[in-house]
Each structure stands twice: as C-alpha cells, then as structure tokens.
Amino acid sequence: MLRILHLPGTVSLKNGRMHVIMNIYRKIDKSKFQFDFLVTDMEEESFIDEIHSLGGKVYTVHKNQRNNFFLLFRKLQNVLKQNNYQIIHYHATSQWGTVLLGLKKANVKQVIIHSHATVYSDSIIKSIRNGILSLPIFFSGTKFIAVTYEAGKGVFFRKKFKIIPNSIDTEKFKYNEQNRQLVRQRLDINNNDIVLGNVGRYSKQKNQLWLIEIFYSILNMDNNKSWILLLIGQGKLKKQLVDKISQLGIEDKVVLLNTQSDIEQYYAAMDIFCFPSTYEGFGMAAIEAQSNGLPVVLSDVIPDAVKFENSFEMSLSDSEKIWAKKIIAISRHTIKRSNGNFLIKKAHMDSDSVVREWEKIYTMGNYGK
Template identity: 40%
Template sequence: MKKILHYVSKMNRAGQETFIMNMYREIDKSKFQFDFLLSDNSPGQYDNEILKKGGKLFYIDLNKNGHFKALKNYFLLRRKLYSLAKKEDIFYIHNHHAFDAYLSARAALKAGFKKVIVHSHSDSAEYHRWLSRLFRPLLSHLPVIEIAASEPAGKWLFSNDKFKIIKSGIKTQNFLYNKQSRNEIRKKLNIEDDLVVGNVGRFVPLKNHIFLIEVFKYINDKIPNSVLLLIGDGDEEQSIKEKVEKMGLDDKVIFLGSKGDVEKYYQAMDIYVFPSLFEGLGMTIIEAETAGLPCFISSVIPEEVNISPLVYRYSLKETPESWANKIILNINKTKDVDRINTSYKVQKKAVDLGLDINETCKEMEQIFLDPKI
C-alpha cells in the first residue's frame, strides 16, 4: 500500500482541502492511504472523517513571526520529515507560493522522500508575489512532480511547462438538480418565494465578499424579494457581517457557516455570483453549474470552468452597479431554462472533461504508482 502524506495548514472545508477529501473518498483504499501533516494544530472540520477512514494526523509547530522564520521553519520541517519519510512513501505539497513550496520540497527531498509532488491550486498569491516569481525557477529545478489545477495555476507556480494539469474533480452526481432538496432548504430558511442569490467560499480577501455585498445591494434595490446565501467561514466573516449591517441588509443576507452538505444548498439557489480576485480553477463554480445554476463570475477565473452556456464573465473593473444590472438582465433571459435538463447535460460534460472526481482519481493513481516519476 502506498502512503501519501499531504502537507496543508488545516483540514477545513476550503477549496484544496475539499479536493483532497473528494479524492480520499473515492480512491482505491486497498492501494492508497492518505495521511496529513498539518501546520495548524487547531481542530479541522475534516479531522474526524480522516481518522474514521484510517488516516493519521501529524502536526508541526512552525514559527509564525520573527526574523528568519522561513529558514527556521525549513529546518523544523526537515527534522519532522526525517522520521515520517520512513513511514510514508510520497510527500504531497499543496501550495501556490513558489518560495514556500520550494523550501517544503527541498526539506522533503533532504529528509529522504524519493517522490515529492507540488500541486498548484491557484493562479496568484495573496502575499509577496515578487518572491514567488523569484523562486519559480528554483522550484522547477528540483526533482519534483509538478501538478496544477489549470493552465494559469501551472504557469503561476512553475517556470517550465513540465507541469501536468489535474482538474479538481467533484462528485458530480451529488450536485445534480434536486427539487425536493430545493423545497426543503427554502422552506427551512423561510425563503420560498424569494430570488435566492448564492455564494460558497471562505471569508478571506481573495473571495471579494465586499464587492459581492455591494452587487447584491443593487440587485435587492430592484428586486426587493431577493436574499443572499453565504456559505463558508473565515477570518473576515465578522467584518463582512458589519458591512451587511451598515448597508441595512441584515434581513436579506443569510450567513450559513460551513456546510458538510453544501450540495443541497445549491439546489435552493436561483443564481450563483462569484467575484473572486483569482482562482486556480474554481471548484464551486463547477458545483453550481452541475446544479443547473446561471453563474456570474469574475473574468479573471480560468476559462476551464466554462462548461455550460450559463456562465457569464464580468470584469472586476466594472462597478458593482454594472454587475447588478447585467445580472438582472440575464436572470430574465435564463428564467425559463429547464434546470433539470441543464443539470444533467452539465454533469455529462463535466465527466467528459475530467472534472468528475473518479476521473481525477484515475489520473492521480497513475502518478502515485508510476516508478518513473
């Protein structure tokens, strides 16, 4: 059995972590075991599921502040990996900053790992972009397996074209339009007669919630019986709630927190709005499309998410009012769309394009087992 050690901060319901768990649920467990090295020792939302599946959770206490913290953390990681390299077969780094990825990969190679994977899940970074660009050539010079969620994500992290695109597959069957789930959730939230605008994402700056709230304000001004469902959690949640209160939208914006059954909530939505500043792929857009939803997204998101005719791309240089006006116009165009039929068509296309997690697992299994890489 091959043991794969995933290196992330914490196993919460976020994009790359959800991708890992989707893969873990579907991969052949007679051949592969997933374990996790976590740099944050606070409880994660997926921890219990990992432990039930037989996975192990290891922790490393990294320096968060101070001079030379990166160098100190390199030696801490290298020391930790010396013992783990005797138990694990593959070290799998999930990162989108070349400096951090380079140090982690180098530490793993020095500690004795024969196979190291670096997976880019984003096409930019939230901090020190210049440093990431500087370390791209050094990272690509290491004997590591380069994987990216999309072409832009690969070009962002790696300086060569050796990277392999592995799309972040989802369990497409789970997101097919379900009228019963729609009615149950809408009744539960008392939004049966409303236009429901939805968004799924962590409350972090790159998800651009402030802009989203401003767009929704203009939508609500013209369509008073509209509500906004926000699914997710994160450091910025409280500041977003304060923004909502300041704009007088308290009874129009519903904060649902992180959801383990998020697929049911897509059914309750009427449209999906996602003005993210950057994405490696944008898994939640694929989920929303598979649920048959018209998706209004920022133009910076990779083209690979365009798997249905119901994706509308707008520039973030446009005003929130412009977004709202265009969204309202297109709502009227798409209101008579057969959502059930659309959902099944999108699901089939997602499978054909390798966006189903079973297809993802087939590709990853080959990488895990191939002795040449």
C-alpha cells in the same frame, strides 16, 4: 500498497485544498493507495476523524515549531524515516516548501508539486516572500501538477507541468428539489423569492463586499421581484460584511451563514450563483454550483476550465450596475437544473475520471524532470 504522504499545511474543514484532496481520497482504490498527512496547523473542525476512518494517519507539528526551519526539517525527516514513504504530494504553498531539498537522503522516489492557485498570495509582499521560500520545489519536485493552465503558469513559470482539474462528486451535488424546499423552509425563504448565492471564504480575494454592492443595485433596479442574497463561508472579513449590510439597510434581504457541511443542499436553494473573485486557481464553488444546475455569473479572471454553457463571464472593471443588469436578465430565463451533472462529466471533472488520473500519476515514472 503505496502510502503517500501529503503536505497540505492543514486538514481544516475550512481549507479548500483539503476538500480537493478528500474528494480524491474518498474515491481512490485504497487497496493500492493510502494517504497520510503531515500538517503544521490543526483546528477543531477538521477532516482528521474521516481520515482515520479511511485508514490514513495525521502527523502534526507542535505549535512553537511551525516557523522554525530546522525543526520542520527534522520533523519531516523523522516521519519519512519511520514510514519509508516513496511518494510525497506537496500542495503549494505552505511551510513545507522550504524543507523539501533534503528528501533525496530520505530515499523518496517521487515528489509531486501541486499548484492550486495562480499566485503565491493576494498580498504583493507575501507573494514575493512565498515565492522565495518556494524556490526549493523547483529542485526537489519530480512531477508538477496544476489544477488549471493558469495555476501552472502562475506558480511554475517555465517549468513543464501537467493539468489535472479538481474533481467533484456529481451525485452528491446534483440538483434535488427536496433539498431546495428543506433549506428554504429552514431559512424562511419563500418559494417565489429569487436567491442569489455565493460560497467561499470571507476574504478580499472572494470579493463579497463588492457582491453586496451588486446585490444592492439589483434591489434598486428590480422592484417587481423579491430577492435574497445568501452568503456562506467564514473568514476575517465577516464583520465588515455585517457592517456593510447594516450600512445599506438590507439586513432583511441578506442571509449570512458560516461554512455548512451539507453545502450541496444550499446550492439547491439558490437560483443564481455569483462568483466575483479577484483571482482563482480553479474556482471549486463555481463547479459545485454548475453541477447543481445553477447559472453562474463569474469574473473574467476565473480560469476558462470552469466556464461551461450555463456560466456568464463579467469584467471586474465593469460597474456593479452592469453586473446587476446581467443577473436580473438571467433571472428572467428558466435553466434546466438537471443538466448540471452532464456538463461536469462532459468536461471530465467528475470524481471517477479525475481519480483515475491521479492513480496513473502515483504509479508512473517521473514527470517534468
């Protein structure tokens, strides 16, 4: 059995990359491959119990060691020495990128560098800093993988890389009428209400503040329909979202929730999904929504790989009123929700297809050297 050491930074339930890793971990042949994790950040809500139940281990770094290069290097070396890992799977970007140069001494055969985003940060200063700190990955990596072409070019520049998209459990995320009724009853949403949904971290990148402006325009432009905005996530901008909703006087039209463990049920309760992110390495929520059969209105910076026949691209330079008109127009048409699974499988983004690709990567020779 091959034990692979993952370096994701955190095993938090709120971390998008961890959901990507866990989608692979749950489906991979564990008689041949096993995942362990070395992380610098631990939160109360994490995947640690599920990782243990699947046979994996989680190693942590003490809080006061997180930003100390030498202590991080020593911790990584100790974990490698004790367990004799042949493969390291590093998820750019985290503190671990600064200490990868010493892996040759630890007898590691493969170092997989996995890009999940198109930029190093949404802040110019942090992007420059993270780019400099990530320079060791170009010397230590043996395989370079990106979730999309854009994510590869944005992080790896001219380095050769292979594209493996994020996967989704199509059975879990397929449309279910019972889930729709259950969630709508739970949230006191009427059957005739049109629910515009968004799932993602409450952040500048995910652009929910502007989505509220779009929704406000919808309410002003479509008086004949009852609309509800359903936002699901967590993050630093939550208070600003609450304040914005209050400022516009639409508290009775917006449902603001924290991250939900049964998120597939909430997609079923929606009618249209809006994804106005300012950048995305992949756009997992857009895939989940489309797997549930939802029409998706998304920004023009979202990678083409996640745009299927039920997705509608809009420019971020367009006004909120133009976005509102498009969303209202889409609401006038009926889309067959049961077609979502077919679209995902056709694009080879279902879990079975993607996991087979990762099994090949973990066993093949060096890529990109």
